[in-house]
Amino acid sequence: MMQTVHVALGERAYDVHIGAGLIAQAGAQVAPLLRRPKLWIVTETNVAALHLDALQDGLRQAGLMSEALILPAGEGTKSWPYLIQVVEWLLAEKVERRDVVIAFGGGVIGDLVGFACAILRRGVRFVQLPTSLLAQVDSSVGGKTGINTAHGKNLVGAFHQPSLVLADIDVLGTLAPRDFLAGYGEVVKYGLLGDAGFFDWLEQNGPALAGGDAGLRAEAVRHSVQMKADIVVRDETEQGDRALLNLGHTFGHALEAATGYSDRLLHGEGVAIGCALAFALSARLGLCAQEEPSRVRAHLSKMKMKLDLSDIAGDLPDTDGLLALMGQDKKVVDGQLRFILARGIGQAFVAADVPRDVVRDVLHDALGVRS
Numbered sequence: 001m002m003q004t005v006h007v008a009l010g011e012r013a014y015d016v017h018i019g020a021g022l023i024a025q026a027g028a029q030v031a032p033l034l035r036r037p038k039l040w041i042v043t044e045t046n047v048a049a050l051h052l053d054a055l056q057d058g059l060r061q062a063g064l065m066s067e068a069l070i071l072p073a074g075e076g077t078k079s080w081p082y083l084i085q086v087v088e089w090l091l092a093e094k095v096e097r098r099d100v101v102i103a104f105g106g107g108v109i110g111d112l113v114g115f116a117c118a119i120l121r122r123g124v125r126f127v128q129l130p131t132s133l134l135a136q137v138d139s140s141v142g143g144k145t146g147i148n149t150a151h152g153k154n155l156v157g158a159f160h161q162p163s164l165v166l167a168d169i170d171v172l173g174t175l176a177p178r179d180f181l182a183g184y185g186e187v188v189k190y191g192l193l194g195d196a197g198f199f200d201w202l203e204q205n206g207p208a209l210a211g212g213d214a215g216l217r218a219e220a221v222r223h224s225v226q227m228k229a230d231i232v233v234r235d236e237t238e239q240g241d242r243a244l245l246n247l248g249h250t251f252g253h254a255l256e257a258a259t260g261y262s263d264r265l266l267h268g269e270g271v272a273i274g275c276a277l278a279f280a281l282s283a284r285l286g287l288c289a290q291e292e293p294s295r296v297r298a299h300l301s302k303m304k305m306k307l308d309l310s311d312i313a314g315d316l317p318d319t320d321g322l323l324a325l326m327g328q329d330k331k332v333v334d335g336q337l338r339f340i341l342a343r344g345i346g347q348a349f350v351a352a353d354v355p356r357d358v359v360r361d362v363l364h365d366a367l368g369v370r371s
Contacts, residue, residue, distance in 0.1 A: 001019060002017050002018065002019030002022070003017070003018045003019060003218065003222050004016065004017050004018070005018070005222065005225045005226050005229050006229070007141065007142075007161075007229045007232060007233065008229075008233050009161060009232070009233060009236060012143075012161045014161060014162055014163055014164055014165065015164060015165070016140075016141055016165040016167060016225050016229070017029065017164075017165070017166050017167065018136075018167045018169065018218060018221050018222050018225065019167075019168070019169060019218065020168065020169050020170045020214065020218075021168065021170060022129075022166045022167065022168035022170075023051055023054050023055050023058060023129070023166075023168045023170070023171065024054060024057070024058040025058060025166075026055055026058050026059060026062075026102075026129060026166055027058045027059040027060070027061060027062025027063075027064050028062050029164065029166055030059075030062075030064070030100060030102070030127055030164065031062050031063075031064065033100050033125065033127070033163050033164065034064070034099075034100055035098045035099070036099070037063055037064050037065060038064065038065045038066065038067075038099070039059060039064055039065070039066045039067075039099075039100055039101070039102055040066070040067050040068075040069075040090060040093055040095055040099070040100075040101045040102070041055065041056070041066055041067070041068040041069070041101075041102045041104050042068070042069045042071065042086055042089075042101065042102070042103060042104065042105075042109060042112075042113045042116075043068060043069070043070055043071070043104040043105050043109060044070065044071045044072060044073040044074075044077065044105045044106075044108070044109055045070055045071070045072060045073050046073045047073075047104060047105045047106075047109070047131050048068070048070045050174050051104070051131065051171065051174075052068060052070075052104070055102075055104060055129070056068070066102075067093060069085075069086065069089050071085070071086075071109070071112075073108075074108070074263070075108055075148070075256075075261040075262070075267070076261060076262075077108050077109075077112060078108045078111055078112050078146075078147050078148050078261075079147055079148060079149075080147065080149070082112060082147075083112060083115060083116055083147050086112060086113060086116040087116050087119065087120055090116065090117075090120055090124070091120070095120070095121075095124060096121070096124075097121045097122075097123060097124055097125075098125070099124060099125065100124075100125045100126065100127055100163065101113060101116075101117055101124060101125070101126040101127070102126070102127045102129055103126055103127070103128050103129065103130075103140075103162075104129045104131065105130075105131055105132075105135070106130065106131055106132035106134060106135045106139075107130075107132065107134050107135045107138070107139035107140075107267065110128050110130060110135050110139050110140050110145075111139060111144070111145050111146055111147070111154070111157070112145075112147060113126060113145075114126060114128070114143070114144075114145030114160050114162065115145035115146050115147060115156075115157050115158060115160070117145075117160060118145055118157075118158040118159075118160030119158065123160065125162075125163045126160075126162055126163065127162055127163055127164045127165070127166065128140035128141075128162045128164070128165040128166070129165075129166050129168070130165065130166075130167055131168075131171045132172075132175060132179060132183055133172055133175065133179075133180055133182075133183025133184060133186075133187070133217075133221070133268075134182060134183035134185075134186050134267065134268045135183075136167040136172075136183070136221050136225070137183065137186050137187055137190070137220070137221055137224035137225060137228070138186040138224070138228065138245075140162070140165050140167070141165060141225055141228050141229060141232070142161075142228055142229075142232040142236075142242075142245075143159045143160055143161035143162070143232070143236070144157065144159060145157050145158055145159070145160050146158065148261055151328050152253065152257055152325070152328035153253040153256055153257060153261070154253075155328070159236065159237055167221055167225070169214055169217055169218050169221065170214075172217055173212065177210075178266070179266070180210060181210065181268070181269075181303060181304070181305050182266040182267065182268030182269050182272075183268050184206070184209075184210065184268065184272075184303060184305065185248075185268035185269060185270075185271040185272035185275070185305065186224070186268050186271055187202065187220050187224050188202060188272065188275065188299065188300070189245075189247050189248055189271060189275055190223070190224045190227045190228070191345065191346065192247060192248075192275055192279075192296065192342065192345055192346065192348065193244045193245070193247045193340070193342075193346070193348040194227065194231075194244065194346055194347075194348060195223075195227060195346050196344070196345045196346030196347075197346075198223055198227075198346075199299075199345050199346060202220070202299070203299055203302075205220075206299065206302070206303050207302065207303070210303060228245065231244065231245060243338070243340065243350050244340055244348050244349070244350065246340050247274075247275055247278060247340040247342075247348050248270075248271045248272070248273075248274030248275035248276075248277070248278050248340070249270075249271060249274055249340075250274065250278075250326055250337065250338075250339055250340070251270075251273065251274035251277045251278065251326070252267070252270030252271045252272075252273060252274030253270065253274075253325075253326075254322050254325035254326040255270045255273060255274070255309075255312065255316070255322075256270045257325045257328070258316050258317050258321070258322060258325055259312065259314070259316075264312060264313050264314055265306075265312050269305070269306045269311075272300055272305050272306060272307060273306055273307055273308070273309065273311070273312075275296060276293065276296055276297055276300060276307045276308075277362060277363075277366060278339065278340060278341060278342065279292055279293035279296045279342055280293045280362055280365075280366075281339065281341060281354070281358065281359065281362045282341045282342045282343070284358055284361065284362055285341070285354070285358060287341055287342065287343050288342055288343050288344045288347075289344070292342070292344050292345055295345065296345070308366065309366045309367055316367065318367070319360050319363045319364045319367060320360075322363050322367075323356070323359065323360060323363065326359075336352060336353075337354065337356070337359070338350055338351065338352045339351050339354050339359075341354070
């Protein structure tokens with residue numbers, strides 16, 4: 001059965017459909033949005049090889065034509081050169097403001113294509129068709145779009161809400177185990193930031209969910225999307241509550257920058273390590289009991305996920321080098337780092353007055369595990 005989460009943003013409201021077989025049904029789902037029977041698909045090589053034919057066949061069965069642009073896979077695609085390529089291709093295709101572009105891929109494609117649509121003709125509509133767990137539970141919902149630069153992650157972008165999101169649970173079965181678990185890092189984040197009951201549920205069901213149980217996967221995606229939708233409706237442009245969704249990201253983004261946005265560390269892996277560090281920092285500051293970070297680490301370990309800096313291949317910067325990378329984070333205000341900390345599992349909050357020396361101590365200890 002298809003489940004629907006409504007993102008109630010007034011004139012920019014849209015639905016997130018979650019269920020099996022949605023790639024094949026995409027034509028019927030998207031058709032009501034169209035002014036003319038044609039769509040433009042931007043995807044990447046891995047997704048195209050597995051799923052592009054099925055998507056285009058489904059569109060044809062609904063009487064819709066489509067053209068596709070296939071980009072290289074990987075975080076490096078979320079950059080200036082490929083943003084220019086997407087925009088120029090859409091212009092060459094004479095895509096109009098009332099047309100619809102499909103972002104068909106994981107978070108890289110969703111963020112890149114969403115940003116291209118935000119700036120093309122000052123706003124072209126787009127549909128998110130996320131193919132990774134990470135994209136289904138996080139990046140496809142909420143309208144954050146953007147690219148990375150040499151200075152850091154997601155530092156250039158715009159808020160541009162999709163017109164529809166189609167999360168096909170079947171696609172998750174084609175993910176490599178590492179990619180699935182990276183997405184699971186974002187699922188765990190929702191329990192940690194605001195729903196202790198959901199974290200309890202994940203402790204019980206996480207292994208079966210990772211093992212392929214479709215019903216559990218659908219429920220994990222639905223619950224995560226509902227939590228994100230509720231937060232986005234309260235705070236669309238991250239002036240308050242939405243910052244909670246960045247739990248683990250201040251550490252994680254610095255680690256991604258330190259590894260050159262390469263396959264050494266996937267985004268969701270950085271988030272998982274960052275959540276463990278955020279709880280370690282919270283305990284160091286006396287905000288939560290030591291049992292809380294221990295419980296977080298125990299679950300990540302049970303799921304066979306990365307949770308320590310020693311799990312990252314290759315060299316990392318020293319403590320001061322990582323602190324410098326964290327200083328480029330979007331959450332910096334007046335030169336001061338803001339962290340998402342926790343008083344316990346499900347009790348996250350934004351903190352703007354974290355002593356830098358305590359952060360340094362946590363990083364120093366974490367790096368010491370590598371030696």
